[in-house]
Amino acid sequence: MTRLKLDKVVKRFGAVTAVDEVSIDIAAGEFVTLLGASGCGKTTLLRLVAGFAALDSGAIALEGQDVAGLPPACRNIGFVFQSYALFPHMTVAGNIGFALRLRRRPRAEIADRVAQLVAMVHLEGLEARYPHELSGGQQQRVALARALAPAPPLLLLDEPLSALDAKIRAALRAEIRAVVKRTGVTALYVTHDQDEALSMSDRIVVMDQGRFVQVGAPIELYARPANRFVANFLGTSNLLIGEAAGDGRLVIERHAVDLALPTALAGRKRVLVCVRPEHVSLEPVLGSVNGTPILTILDSAFLGQTVRVTGRLASGAPLAVDLPAERWQTLALAPGDRALWTIDPRHAILLPDAVDMAEEG
Numbered sequence: 126m127t128r129l130k131l132d133k134v135v136k137r138f139g140a141v142t143a144v145d146e147v148s149i150d151i152a153a154g155e156f157v158t159l160l161g162a163s164g165c166g167k168t169t170l171l172r173l174v175a176g177f178a179a180l181d182s183g184a185i186a187l188e189g190q191d192v193a194g195l196p197p198a199c200r201n202i203g204f205v206f207q208s209y210a211l212f213p214h215m216t217v218a219g220n221i222g223f224a225l226r227l228r229r230r231p232r233a234e235i236a237d238r239v240a241q242l243v244a245m246v247h248l249e250g251l252e253a254r255y256p257h258e259l260s261g262g263q264q265q266r267v268a269l270a271r272a273l274a275p276a277p278p279l280l281l282l283d284e285p286l287s288a289l290d291a292k293i294r295a296a297l298r299a300e301i302r303a304v305v306k307r308t309g310v311t312a313l314y315v316t317h318d319q320d321e322a323l324s325m326s327d328r329i330v331v332m333d334q335g336r337f338v339q340v341g342a343p344i345e346l347y348a349r350p351a352n353r354f355v356a357n358f359l360g361t362s363n364l365l366i367g368e369a370a371g372d373g374r375l376v377i378e379r380h381a382v383d384l385a386l387p388t389a390l391a392g393r394k395r396v397l398v399c400v401r402p403e404h405v406s407l408e409p410v411l412g413s414v415n416g417t418p419i420l421t422i423l424d425s426a427f428l429g430q431t432v433r434v435t436g437r438l439a440s441g442a443p444l445a446v447d448l449p450a451e452r453w454q455t456l457a458l459a460p461g462d463r464a465l466w467t468i469d470p471r472h473a474i475l476l477p478d479a480v481d482m483a484e485e486g
């Protein structure tokens with residue numbers, strides 16, 4: 126069942142089109158993240174949904190009802206912002222119960238609901254504290270509980286973790302997702318942090334200049350980026366040039382790969398290929414290197430289970446390779462050494478973008 130529907134939504138500020146004809150259907154209980162760089166239109170889109178700004182064209186429907194003309198207070202939408210925006214003169218319990226008091230709910234019902242939410246966001250024992258007596262992470266939990274108190278069908282979160290330090294941020298990611306899933310609220314979450322988006326979302330919308338570039342589950346976007354923008358934005362990508370060999374095979378930096386061009390790319394002489402670092406493997410060089418796909422090792426970084434190896438291909442292009450730490454030890458390579466590199470064609474992603482001069486370098 127669709128809870129939030131955006132249909133060709135447009136918002137302009139003078140010459141800037143902040144939101145450019147975006148459409149999506151978001152299901153009840155779904156956790157959807159808008160991911161994009163600063164200025165790409167994420168906050169503007171949330172503000173349109175909330176009713177703080179008016180559309181130039183298109184439509185927004187909440188639970189099947191067009192919200193045009195409905196003031197923010199009548200949309201029954203919860204918000205969490207980057208700045209906690211708690212009421213400083215109210216306690217934790219006072220903040221969480223605020224919307225319920227406003228709705229004149231019975232005292233006992235408010236107390237029950239507040240207790241339930243305090244437990245859900247793990248703030249037991251802190252009910253009587255004031256915001257200035259809480260850490261940033263605790264304040265953000267209060268903000269989350271306060272937003273959920275009236276049981277809204279939709280929760281909007283605008284970079285709620287970006288003011289917190291890394292460790293608390295990582296812990297709160299999992300908690301926010303758990304709370305969203307437990308309550309069944311639909312969440313529209315905004316971030317510029319790809320790790321946050323990948324770890325929290327059912328679906329991610331990658332935005333650029335007001336447009337939706339690609340929408341999909343985290344693993345889909347990572348495994349099948351639709352274009353170069355998404356490939357670069359999510360995870361580490363090696364972008365290599367493949368040359369059509371005429372026999373249906375593609376030669377990528379001296380490396381002949383069995384990879385037929387899809388019809389959309391048929392006739393191209395050169396195509397852009399994205400290969401993730403974990404899909405490259407290295408072998409020791411035995412004998413002559415003439416004409417073979419060779420990587421010159423530049424550096425390596427130990428990351429725990431894996432080692433991130435950086436090197437340079439014969440063309441001069443850089444290549445990142447992630448190897449299991451044990452494999453890297455067995456290879457016993459040092460900077461300046463050469464290795465044979467191979468990729469699994471199943472994991473070579475052909476991108477529709479044109480190959481530009483810079484990459485031919």
Ligand SMILES: Nc1ncnc2c1ncn2[C@@H]1O[C@H](COP(=O)(O)OP(=O)(O)O)[C@@H](O)[C@H]1O
Binds near residue numbers: 138
């Ligand atoms: N009230 C406004 N007046 C004029 N321009 C605005 C206004 N709000 C946002 N913009 C512009 O719209 C674009 C998108 O901004 P915003 O939605 O805040 O991006 P994000 O949240 O992704 O960083 C930017 O170019 C920004 O400068």
Ligand SMILES: [Mg+2]
Binds near residue numbers: 164167168169
């Ligand atoms: Mg913003």
